[in-house]
Amino acid sequence: MHDSNTQPIEHxxxxxxxxxxxxxxxxxxxxxxxxxxxxxxxxxxxxxTGSDSASTSAPTVTGNFTLYxxxxxxxxxxxxxxxxxxxxxxxxxDDTGKVLGIGELGxxxxxxxxxxxxxxxxxxxxxxxxxxxxxxxxxxAIAYSNQNLLNGDVHLTLxxxxx
Numbered sequence: 001m002h003d004s005n006t007q008p009i010e011h012x013x014x015x016x017x018x019x020x021x022x023x024x025x026x027x028x029x030x031x032x033x034x035x036x037x038x039x040x041x042x043x044x045x046x047x048x049t050g051s052d053s054a055s056t057s058a059p060t061v062t063g064n065f066t067l068y069x070x071x072x073x074x075x076x077x078x079x080x081x082x083x084x085x086x087x088x089x090x091x092x093x094d095d096t097g098k099v100l101g102i103g104e105l106g107x108x109x110x111x112x113x114x115x116x117x118x119x120x121x122x123x124x125x126x127x128x129x130x131x132x133x134x135x136x137x138x139x140x141a142i143a144y145s146n147q148n149l150l151n152g153d154v155h156l157t158l159x160x161x162x163x
Contacts, residue, residue, distance in 0.1 A: 058124040061092055063154025065105060065136050066117040068161045075108035075116035081159065083137040090120045090136050092149075094129040101125040105136065114161050125149070 071078035077085075086108060092101045103122035111117045125132075132149055133141035134156065142156055 058126045059150060061101065061103070061122040061125045061134070061149050061154065062119070062152050063134065063156065064117050064119050065090070065156045065158070066111065066115060068115050068157065068159040070114040070161050072114050072116060075110055075118075077116070083139075084118075084158070086118070088118075088137050090122055090134065091141075092122045092125050093133045093135070093141060095131040095133070095143075097133075100132070 065084075067077055067081060067084050069077045069081055072081075084105070086105055088105045090103045090105060091099055092103075093099050101122040101124060103120050105118035105120050108116045108118045120136075122134075127146050127150065130146055131143055132146060133143050134154060135141040136156060136158070139158055144154055148154060
């Protein structure tokens with residue numbers, strides 16, 4: 001029964017609106033869209049690089065590394081430089097330390113008594129920063145501008161020919 005002096009108790013609930021559920025898309029449409037974007041990206045890369053073939057828009061970094069070691073003979077360094085040889089890892093990082101590309105030292109060529117130079121290439125390095133670091137083996141990274149990298153102006157050295 002209901003007394004005329006009493007008010008019915010009302011219950012209040014807070015309703016928190018939910019964000020709408022994302023629409024589900026068919027896998028077939030997503031795959032088709034992905035293939036179309038890849039095709040478009042390949043076309044842009046070809047235009048950007050001026051090449052007739054489909055290629056990526058990220059350039060290849062080229063440079064050289066010279067080791068000076070008075071005990072070196074025919075590009076075989078002394079034990080203190082045992083990590084420097086054909087195939088040694090070359091790494092390009094951005095200014096935050098994120099690895100952007102990995103290459104390796106090529107065939108070394110003697111460039112005088114106690115000196116050897118190795119060329120290297122690091123393919124597909126995105127040029128989204130103004131400063132980059134290049135490191136050979138674990139010998140410490142050297143900073144270069146993206147202009148240096150794009151111009152092929154990358155020359156690293158290690159060691160000395162001091163007596």
